[in-house]
Amino acid sequence: MDTRTTRSSRALATEAVHAGRDDLAGLGLHAPPIDLSTTYPSYDSRAEAARIDAFATTGAEPDGPPVYGRLGNPTVARFETALARLEGTEAAVAFASGMAALSAVLLARGAMGLRHVVAVRPLYGCSDHLLTAGLLGSEVTWTDPAGVAGALRPDTGLVLVESPANPTLAEIDLRAVAEACGSVPLLVDNTFATPVLQRPAEHGARIVLHSATKYLGGHGDVLAGVVACDEEFAGTLRQIRFATGGVLHPLAGYLLLRGLSTLPVRVRAASANAAELARRLAADPRVERVHYPRIGGAMVSFEVHGDPHRVIAGVRLITPAVSLGSVDSLIQHPASISHRIVDADDRRGAGVSDRLLRLSVGLEDVEDLWADLDGALGGHTGTGTRQEELVQG
Numbered sequence: 001m002d003t004r005t006t007r008s009s010r011a012l013a014t015e016a017v018h019a020g021r022d023d024l025a026g027l028g029l030h031a032p033p034i035d036l037s038t039t040y041p042s043y044d045s046r047a048e049a050a051r052i053d054a055f056a057t058t059g060a061e062p063d064g065p066p067v068y069g070r071l072g073n074p075t076v077a078r079f080e081t082a083l084a085r086l087e088g089t090e091a092a093v094a095f096a097s098g099m100a101a102l103s104a105v106l107l108a109r110g111a112m113g114l115r116h117v118v119a120v121r122p123l124y125g126c127s128d129h130l131l132t133a134g135l136l137g138s139e140v141t142w143t144d145p146a147g148v149a150g151a152l153r154p155d156t157g158l159v160l161v162e163s164p165a166n167p168t169l170a171e172i173d174l175r176a177v178a179e180a181c182g183s184v185p186l187l188v189d190n191t192f193a194t195p196v197l198q199r200p201a202e203h204g205a206r207i208v209l210h211s212a213t214k215y216l217g218g219h220g221d222v223l224a225g226v227v228a229c230d231e232e233f234a235g236t237l238r239q240i241r242f243a244t245g246g247v248l249h250p251l252a253g254y255l256l257l258r259g260l261s262t263l264p265v266r267v268r269a270a271s272a273n274a275a276e277l278a279r280r281l282a283a284d285p286r287v288e289r290v291h292y293p294r295i296g297g298a299m300v301s302f303e304v305h306g307d308p309h310r311v312i313a314g315v316r317l318i319t320p321a322v323s324l325g326s327v328d329s330l331i332q333h334p335a336s337i338s339h340r341i342v343d344a345d346d347r348r349g350a351g352v353s354d355r356l357l358r359l360s361v362g363l364e365d366v367e368d369l370w371a372d373l374d375g376a377l378g379g380h381t382g383t384g385t386r387q388e389e390l391v392q393g
């Protein structure tokens, strides 16, 4: 696979360690500086006024210092530049969390009078909740990928999908959905795949969203979100970020840039572990069904014949916790935690069964991970019918 993105002549692995750092040698630096300033001095108020007017018109980052920390931050901008390169988009805008990023997109479209959203389940539980509860005034039509074109209305501002989806790992033909969207922007939540395995902009998505809390940060110590898109929409998002305040802290921006540098090796190594665990789980009589995406990745979901809560209580090496994408492995029960906030019938209708467990596979030795899973699955072989095949997608 050619890993060059459409907007870069350098391969993904090269961009991962160099993008957002191109000016460092000229500054006489090797590691990126962390700028913690909340404000920036200027003796020329007229020039500041002009810079604020320019930002209010286009949302373009001011040339030179950002005036105030809510308009932008140079350390965060390095991460944004790097992520845009990896996703192959013109720009990226970072937020305090994945949910702050999604909120900004919904506010941007809603402010244009385009409050209707077409969405495909399953989505991450809180994304589902944000739309279903109409917390930001949006109105949602849930459909399957084939129903997207028919669900569009004159006031549709966004089509929203996840692929592979949280937590079932269901996959969507992004190119087909992008075509069905016509002129309505398609937002793909690319948190699970990361740009290492899939770059939705190359398939026609206009907006690519990440919970950067997961693989981009990669170490379970940063809460962040980011939207990769064209420069025009990025300007609108920066204006919304300025007005609503969901900014990313510069230290988080630094950690995310650092996280990106190992993203390709982390994703590939964890994916190799995950593929092996998926294979062993699929062959195990205690397991009813395994979900593992065709494009690969480090997430595995599976349904057990026995009590899923016993598996959660039984792990010793793997951490029983929500979230994903860290260097260490995590397991959780979506019906109890990540997707608890979704109505139970809607949740089950989207394929999130009460027996489903979601495993985020880390970088531990695969034999140690298997020994832990094997012990947690216990001696119970279940009574249900054995389904041998690995459910793809």
Ligand SMILES: *Cc1c(COP(=O)(O)O)cnc(C)c1O
Pocket: 097, 098, 099, 100, 124, 126, 127, 162, 166, 189, 191, 192, 210, 211, 212, 213, 214, 223, 224, 225
């Ligand atoms: C975690 C997650 C989110 C929300 O991100 P936060 O950083 O927790 O706000 C959105 N989408 C997906 C697919 C996620 O896994």
